[in-house]
Amino acid sequence: MTPLSKMLPGQRGTVIGFTRDSKIARRLLELGIVPGRTVVYLRNAPLRDPMEVQVGSCCLSLRHSEASLVTVKLDK
């Protein structure tokens, strides 16, 4: 299990949960980062931050600080 922010571009994993019960976590849930779903780390922006991930058919951008709230299990 690793934070979403520690994944590498191109990797995919399954959302496990959130490290903290915050408003940001809630918003990420509402945007579709729901436990059990598959998340794909697409790329970083030119200066590394923010990052882009794909959940289902939806692409999201978020900063690394926000992604560190999400725990994922890397797919083999």
Add this chain to the structure above:
Amino acid sequence: MTVTSGKSTQRSGVVAICGNPNSGKTTIFNAITGLNQQVGNYPGVTVEKVTGRFESDLNPGQKLTLVDIPGSYSLSAFTPDEYIAAAVLFGEFDGQRPPDAIICVIDATQLERGFYLLLQILQIGCPTVVAVNMIDLAQQGGIRINFKRLSRALGGIPVVPVIGNRRKGIDKLKRETANAIDRSFTGVTRIFDSTTEEVMQTLVEQCSDHRRSRAQYLRVIFDENGQAEKQYVRDEGRRVIPWIEQGRRRIRDKFGSLVTAETGALTYRAEELHRLVVRKSESAQTTVSEKIDKYLLHPLLGPVVLVLLMVLVFQSIFSWAAPLMDAIDGAFSWLAGGVEATMVDGPLRSLLTDGVIGGVGSVLIFIPQIAILFIFIAILEDSGFMPRAAFLVDRMFRWCGLSGKSFIPMLSSFACAVPGIMATRTIEDRKLRLITIMVAPLMTCSARLPVYAIMIAAFIPYKTYLGIFNLQGLVLTMLYLLGIATAVVVSYILKKTFLKTERGTFMMEMPTYKLPTLRSIGIRVLNRLKSFLLRAGTIILAITVIIWALSYYPRSADVTHEFNIRKAEAISNFARSQALLASRIDALTTGQSPEVGSAAEHITESFDRALDFTQLEGIRTELIAEYSSFPELVETLYRARYLMLDHNQSITRIANEKAGAHIRGSFLGIVGRQIEPLFEPLGWDWKITVSVLAAFPAREVIIATLGTIYNLGTEIEVQSSSLIEKMRNAVWEDGPDKGKAVFSPAVAISIMVFFALCCQCGATLVTIRQETASWIYSVATFVYMTALAYLFAFTSFQIMRGAGF
């Protein structure tokens, strides 16, 4: 099928249209209401409010008002936008009637997220119509939706499949909405577990009235320290606090956390609905958008494309707009000329030509630039590129206290700060938005260009360094950089002091790319132009008339009289001299051979072609050689033409001197000379001071004012060499430098630096007021920019003068 159920049809009704951002909510709004829209602000907050009217074929004559509320992901508000959305839906918003029905727009390709919001909205208990949008894209992606089953699963509320940008399903949506108001039928609500239901019940029992909906009680329970909880405690007293706490404890004991309890239930039901109504043929999901993003969001290629795109936008704003702007300018000059020719000289004519046509015309001239800019913005927004641009620059903008979302407003402000400030509506964070609004006017807008152009042409020498760098071009570039650098510093300071932003967020959806439709771009551009024209016709017109009045009155009759006498003298002198010359010509031609007569005729014709003294001298030399046998005839006819040209010139000079004397004696002139000492440290005499002051409503005004003041009348074109000449020849009227030239490169730089930083734009200040719903930010922007302008102009003038320029 109930068409009208027992109760009579309401004559009017309010319908709120809501949905996730990028669900095509605004496209459907536009499709339903067309050009029948009003753009305004929700009072007290920085969010735009758009309403439109429509009627359905079900109840013709029933006027329904459609309110476009900001896109939101959840009723648990995260951004100011979402606070508004929730407040309007709950009927808590002052000045906005609670909706009689809700249209909830769901993106067919993002059904689960749409269902999540829909399930929350159903808790409101208001008649709701579901519009499943972009079903064509869903079908292409292999998603098949059973709409009948969806309607049944939601408790029988209407579900309408729609393709917003092709207007498919819009009529049915209107019909179902009118029908839903009549039937006032609501869908499923029981989606939470028994514990949550019990907690909600205890809170309802504590309540003295029953005006809150289930959706609001859910907000009281689940949003700790949120608006709903505070309002509930305010209404019912502090005694309810233990009930809330106890309820939350029960829920936490069962689910671990409040967030898990609510989002868990909603997500579970949303996924269940999705499984129930969607049949998906599994396909590998590398979408077209993802393929495009491989290039557009590439770490190296992405920024390059972005820069090229910006260059394209700039180029088109300046080059494509130029002919149209010239045409508008021409039209206004023609109009002013027409008025001047048909009306008698007097205050009314001056008000119409110098005030209304000159002032409003100088604003309307920007219509082409604004239209082009908005066409680009509409295309970039509708296609889904904007979030990508914000994504690319976010990190860079964060260094100076802005965010990636500030990028588009700043870019627009290089054309004009007005659309730039309007474009900040996409920034959710209120403080970030305010910072962006306050620094946007520092970008070099197109109204500063004519001022720079004339000052640089007049006083910055044309020198080239290292073969490629031209001093004039360098100065212009420095002025652009000065604006940008100041914006960076100011936003950094604002972020650290008055508008301390918490660590902002950048959680944003990257929507799929879509082909913008002509119709939706047309509607948006036309609506923007409509509100721009409205402003030009009201506020800008008023400011212009005030400035005109201050520089026209009190028109001293003595001055008018004095110049009328001078003009009459000049005319009678001219008539006398002309009569003398005429008799002389008579003497030379009468009784002579026909050869002399035809020579005289030809010589007169030739001289008449001379429009100034240089031409006249040239023609004279030619004719002396050609008609060497009639030297006296040539000389006399030459003097006749000379007299004519000289007379025209002195009549113009008298008129210009009269205008100058009047402006010296006007309120503006009196005030200008009073406050001259204040601007002397910047190197300005009273004429520059007055011109700059007159340019506070709109920067371009300075050229017209300088023209008037330097005895030239007001029709001065930018590159008019005669204004440049007059400025070069201007000398101090009194003081220690009396007789010395007013203008120098140092003074020109001081004026340009002042213009680069000063907020001399009534339209911008009014727009800031409109966008922030408060004069405070207009005043703050005006004060800090004017103070910086003075400081920087002072510093640059003193340094330049010290260095001997």
